[in-house]
Amino acid sequence: MQANDTSGQLPEFPERAGKRKQIPHISIENDPMILGGPIQSGITEWLKGTGVMSDVVMSSRARAARNLAGFPFPPTASSADRSQIMEICRRCIESLERKNGSTIRWFDLRNSDPNDRRLLVERQLMSRQHARGRYSNGEGGPDSPRGVAVIEPEERISILVNEEDHLRVQVIRSGLNLESCLKEINGFDDGIEQIVDYAFHPQFGYLTACPTNVGTGLRLSVMVHLPALKITGELEKVRNAASDMGLAVRGLYGEGSQAAGEFYQISNQVTLGRSDEMLLREIESEVVPNIVRYEQHARAQLMNENRMLIEDRVYRSFGILQNARLLKPDEALEHLGMVRLGGICGLLPEMPLETVHELLLLIQPGHLQRLIGCDLTQAERRIARAKIVRDRLFSPQEPEQGDTER
Numbered sequence: 001m002q003a004n005d006t007s008g009q010l011p012e013f014p015e016r017a018g019k020r021k022q023i024p025h026i027s028i029e030n031d032p033m034i035l036g037g038p039i040q041s042g043i044t045e046w047l048k049g050t051g052v053m054s055d056v057v058m059s060s061r062a063r064a065a066r067n068l069a070g071f072p073f074p075p076t077a078s079s080a081d082r083s084q085i086m087e088i089c090r091r092c093i094e095s096l097e098r099k100n101g102s103t104i105r106w107f108d109l110r111n112s113d114p115n116d117r118r119l120l121v122e123r124q125l126m127s128r129q130h131a132r133g134r135y136s137n138g139e140g141g142p143d144s145p146r147g148v149a150v151i152e153p154e155e156r157i158s159i160l161v162n163e164e165d166h167l168r169v170q171v172i173r174s175g176l177n178l179e180s181c182l183k184e185i186n187g188f189d190d191g192i193e194q195i196v197d198y199a200f201h202p203q204f205g206y207l208t209a210c211p212t213n214v215g216t217g218l219r220l221s222v223m224v225h226l227p228a229l230k231i232t233g234e235l236e237k238v239r240n241a242a243s244d245m246g247l248a249v250r251g252l253y254g255e256g257s258q259a260a261g262e263f264y265q266i267s268n269q270v271t272l273g274r275s276d277e278m279l280l281r282e283i284e285s286e287v288v289p290n291i292v293r294y295e296q297h298a299r300a301q302l303m304n305e306n307r308m309l310i311e312d313r314v315y316r317s318f319g320i321l322q323n324a325r326l327l328k329p330d331e332a333l334e335h336l337g338m339v340r341l342g343g344i345c346g347l348l349p350e351m352p353l354e355t356v357h358e359l360l361l362l363i364q365p366g367h368l369q370r371l372i373g374c375d376l377t378q379a380e381r382r383i384a385r386a387k388i389v390r391d392r393l394f395s396p397q398e399p400e401q402g403d404t405e406r
Helices: 079-100 114-122 128-132 178-193 227-231 235-244 276-305 307-323 329-344 353-362 365-372 378-394
Strands: 057-066 103-108 147-152 157-161 167-174 218-225 247-250 263-268
Touching (some): 079 147, 157 178, 218 276, 235 276, 307 329, 307 378, 353 378, 365 378
């Protein structure tokens, strides 16, 4: 067996842009350049791990899809139309910024750095589809006119311009807090509607590019962590029950993403004929509390009746994270998820859950590359990912002076 890495330093990467980089012992709380300056640093809202039922529910999100009257939907619009739509929406957002006194950062995605787009996706501020600029009908591309606005510093609200719809406004809160999300998004939506006319039909409601969004245009979703249901083999029953109720169950990054670490997004699929209040009552008061109870029951059952199994899973993940020198993204998420479960169940009482939540973000490729300060190969990212996990979870002390970069 190889000796432990007593130096605490990652082997230097090959020279790029005239520099040789090492991984600093770093926290995004202390790094104002985590997104190269355009976005505030600090743990993003969906990873705070606070609020109602936060042992299971990581975050809540409300998203409203809206379109401007008199313009074609983005997938069928010309590039000139998309440019005009983007300019109208940008001026509208800036007007609200002046009126509300909020700080809004605007990103023209045509001119943004690819890694900045990746960072925005990893922080759940926009979709992977919006980062690519490619629509479901094959139109568009990286140079397609589109943008995203982020309200700082909490990163609770982001506004996507020219995704599948002209405007998609989303609000994220930690824990189970859909009612607050809905209230905040309605206030923001009303402010926009005072400036521009929306595409609206008196019978069908708000008109959208995708028929499943027609009506309220509202999607409510929660991100849940369900490791115990996975271990006990009950997860598929929950997924099938959710599907029978017209709910979608997706991976960590929503549509098209795979489940990793047993983190799932659960959302409504249809809005036509459903009021905001009906959707809120169904998801926040009925569906999610039941899922939370199932997961909590599964955790208690494991602790009481099969403690050796859950201890083995938790401590095995703990050992891998403490000693691994190479980590793939899904592998790191899986083990961080188990360590989170161990912390909540009292098996790892000293484990700082806020650090575990922070690492869910830091291990992502975009954040890794920003921390290191240069492009990394896949092999280098695996080394860097393992090093950062060891530093943050098991070596919390600050680095000595001169130990961060040369």
